[in-house]
Amino acid sequence: MTVTEALWQFALVAALLTITPGMDSALVLHAAIRHGRGPAFAAGAGICVGALIWGVAAALGLSALFAVSAVAFTVLKVVGALYLIFLGARMLWAAFRAGPAHDATVAIAAPGIRAAAVKGLLTTLLNPKVAVFYVAVLPAFLPEGVPTALFGALLASIHALESIVWFTVLILGAQALRRWMAKASTQRGIDVVTGLAFVGFGAALAFTEQ
Numbered sequence: 001m002t003v004t005e006a007l008w009q010f011a012l013v014a015a016l017l018t019i020t021p022g023m024d025s026a027l028v029l030h031a032a033i034r035h036g037r038g039p040a041f042a043a044g045a046g047i048c049v050g051a052l053i054w055g056v057a058a059a060l061g062l063s064a065l066f067a068v069s070a071v072a073f074t075v076l077k078v079v080g081a082l083y084l085i086f087l088g089a090r091m092l093w094a095a096f097r098a099g100p101a102h103d104a105t106v107a108i109a110a111p112g113i114r115a116a117a118v119k120g121l122l123t124t125l126l127n128p129k130v131a132v133f134y135v136a137v138l139p140a141f142l143p144e145g146v147p148t149a150l151f152g153a154l155l156a157s158i159h160a161l162e163s164i165v166w167f168t169v170l171i172l173g174a175q176a177l178r179r180w181m182a183k184a185s186t187q188r189g190i191d192v193v194t195g196l197a198f199v200g201f202g203a204a205l206a207f208t209e210q
Contacts, residue, residue: 002143003143003146003151006141006142006143006151006155007141007154007155007158009141010137010138010141010155010158010159011158011162013137014155014158014159014162015162017133017159018159018162018163018166019166023123023127024047024120024123024124024163025166025167025170027043027047027119027120027123028040028043028044028047028120028167028170028171029170029171029174031043031116032170032171032174032175033174035116036175037171037175038113038116039112039113039115039116040116040167040170040171040174041167041168041171042113042114042116042117042120043116043117043119043120044120044163044164044167044168044171045117045120045164046116046117046118046119046120046121046122046123046124047120047121047123047124047163047167048160048163048164049117049120049121049124049160050120050121050122050123050124050125050130051124051130051156051159051160051163052153052156052157052160053124053125054124054125054130054131054134054156055134055138055152055153055155055156055157055159056149056152056153056156057131057134058131058134058135058138058139058152059138059142059148059149059151059152059153059155059156060148060149060152085199085203088196088199088200089199092192092196092199134156138152138155138156141155
């Protein structure tokens with residue numbers, strides 16, 4: 001496999017992974033709807049940094065530990081599952097603590113940019129499925145003779161760039177419907193749906209086998 005072939009073939013695989021519905025897209029979309037573009041882009045940036053870290057780790061062989069060590073995989077799986085369930089529970093709590101929803105628009109207090117970025121970063125770093133994906137897929141796209149760490153970082157950067165494009169589409173799409181989404185009843189429903197999704201992601205992750 002040549003360098004050019006490796007790049008475009010990995011770009012195709014990563015693009016399919018990027019647009020597949022999952023917790024990353026759910027987190028960014030929720031931030032865009034509830035808090036606006038700034039926190040949403042910050043969450044997306046954190047997710048991309050997390051992917052870069054896993055990509056470089058996989059290229060260096062470090063994250064292979066989670067593919068061969070049952071203990072390491074289980075620890076990361078449990079921590080990641082608890083974190084996702086925690087995020088989902090917070091969203092559900094926010095949905096129900098304010099009492100009955102009204103149709104009037106409401107002002108939503110946005111989290112800080114740093115907090116949103118950290119949330120995105122942790123969501124990716126604590127997801128063993130991301131580690132296993134890079135361990136299983138990335139080595140197949142490393143041509144002979146290339147600097148392993150640098151080329152792994154390049155492949156992960158392609159994935160991050162595609163993620164940024166996808167997140168931008170989600171964020172701008174959410175902003176286009178901002179008036180409808182600013183209604184209290186809509187915000188309540190968004191928190192409930194996204195919260196349940198994250199609790200579901202966490203529960204599914206907890207029962208994932210290596």
